[in-house]
Amino acid sequence: xxxxxxTPLSSPVTLGQPASVSCRSSQSLVHIDGNxxxxxLQQRPGQPPRLLIYKISNRFSGVxxxxxxxxxxxxxxxxxxxxxAEDVGVYYCTQATQFPHTFGQGTKLEIK
Amino acid sequence: QVQLVESGGGVVQPGRSLRLSCAxxxxxxxxxxxxxxxxxxxxxxxxxxVISYDGSDKHYAxxxxxxxxxxxxxxxxxxxxxxxxxxxxxxxxxxxxxDRYGVPFEYWGQGTLVTVSS
Numbered sequence: 001x002x003x004x005x006x007t008p009l010s011s012p013v014t015l016g017q018p019a020s021v022s023c024r025s026s027q028s029l030v031h032i033d034g035n036x037x038x039x040x041l042q043q044r045p046g047q048p049p050r051l052l053i054y055k056i057s058n059r060f061s062g063v064x065x066x067x068x069x070x071x072x073x074x075x076x077x078x079x080x081x082x083x084x085a086e087d088v089g090v091y092y093c094t095q096a097t098q099f100p101h102t103f104g105q106g107t108k109l110e111i112k
Numbered sequence: 113q114v115q116l117v118e119s120g121g122g123v124v125q126p127g128r129s130l131r132l133s134c135a136x137x138x139x140x141x142x143x144x145x146x147x148x149x150x151x152x153x154x155x156x157x158x159x160x161x162v163i164s165y166d167g168s169d170k171h172y173a174x175x176x177x178x179x180x181x182x183x184x185x186x187x188x189x190x191x192x193x194x195x196x197x198x199x200x201x202x203x204x205x206x207x208x209x210x211d212r213y214g215v216p217f218e219y220w221g222q223g224t225l226v227t228v229s230s
Contacts, residue, residue: 039216041157048207048220049149049157092157096216099171101147101159101204
């Protein structure tokens with residue numbers, strides 16, 4: 001199974017400041033079709049997860065442009081350019097390149 | 113708009129069975145693969161199973177293989193998860209999620225809570 005490792009596990013951030021989460025996979029996420037199925041999810045307190053980013057860097061419908069994704073191969077990053085209060089929650093990376101699909105442990109974003 | 117509504121959760125004794133359902137609306141259900149993902153209380157996300165758009169292809173997490181069965185009724189726009197031989201470690205909120213090729217976990221339901229306890 002592909003292991004997804006996120007850092008940090010907790011990130012206190014000041015409103016208006018940037019934040020980033022790293023995700024490393026135990027093997028390459030490049031699929032035989034040439035795509036890399038690495039996504040980022042946000043889970044606000046008491047809510048189901050919500051898709052933010054798919055295929056490394058594609059923002060899902062309705063996701064603010066302060067969220068961006070980057071990376072390749074086994075190393076990926078989610079960046080928030082200016083954190084807002086509504087961004088509080090847990091962020092997960094996930095891979096759908098191979099079965100079983102797997103998730104990172106989650107990174108808790110909180111406001112200082 | 114896309115809507116996914118899970119049901120069927122509850123409290124069940126170890127070793128017993130439970131069947132979860134996910135009612136889909138707002139899209140052409142029979143065109144999309146569907147997942148079940150679970151989350152134990154206070155823990156992270158764990159992928160459970162996926163079924164192809166027509167039900168011909170299914171994959172499971174090792175932790176549920178042989179005990180859980182994913183299925184779908186495209187005539188009723190409904191996804192199911194039959195859970196047998198339940199264990200305490202199956203206690204979790206269970207979410208269904210839509211999969212568009214290249215965009216997994218595109219939309220999520222609100223979840224249904226399963227508690228396995230004697």
